[in-house]
Amino acid sequence: MPLPLQQFLAVALPIIVALWIASWSQNKRFDDVNRRIDDFNKRFDDFNKRFDDLREEIRALRTEIAVRFERIEQKLESFDHRIVRLEERSSLIR
Secondary structure (H helix, E strand, C coil): CCHHHHHHHHHHHHHHHHHHHHHHHHHHHHHHHHHHHHHHHHHHHHHHHHHHHHHHHHHHHHHHHHHHHHHHHHHHHHHHHHHHHHHHHHCCCC
16 A cells, blocks of 8 residues: 555544544534424424413403493493382482
C-alpha cells in the first residue's frame, strides 16, 4: 500500500468515522427531541380542544341562563301586574 494511503487510513479515516458516528448520534438525539416536541404539541392540541369544548359549554350555559332569567323577569312582571290589579279591585277608594 502506498505511504499516503496508509497515512490517510491511519489518521483521517478514524477521524471521519468518529465524526460520522457523532453526527449519527446527534441526529438520533434530534429525532428524540423532535418526537418529544411532537408529543408536547399533540398534548397541547388536546388541551386546546378541551378548552374550546369547555368554552362552548359555557356559552351554551350563559344562553340558557339568560333565557331563564328572561322567563323569571316576565313572570315577575306578570305577578306585579296582577298585584296592581288586585290592589285596584280591593281598594276602598275608587
